[in-house]
Amino acid sequence: MSLLSRLFGGKSGAAAEVTPEEYSGYLIFPEPAQDGGQFRVGARIEKDVDGEVKVHHLIRADTIANRDEAVAHSIVKAKQVIDQQGDAIFR
Secondary structure, three states: OOHHHHHOOOOOOOOOOOOOEEEOOEEEEEOOEEEOOEEEEEEEEEEEEOOEEEEEEEEEEEEEOOHHHHHHHHHHHHHHHHHHHHHHHHO
């Protein structure tokens, strides 16, 4: 599998979709990607803006050995990005 496929959620190693977490009007879908024997921190952040769903894909260099921990860390990082950048993430 190519590096881009792994970073952007290629089918190999993809796990079942996790229920999104609502945070400050945004939906956070943790999507850690399997990278070798670890998981790369990542999430999809969505928000409805004037009837249009805006989407931002968060991909971090951080890798974590345990998938559940990677999911939790992905949510923390997504919240941090939302707090720091707000709707600017959609530009």
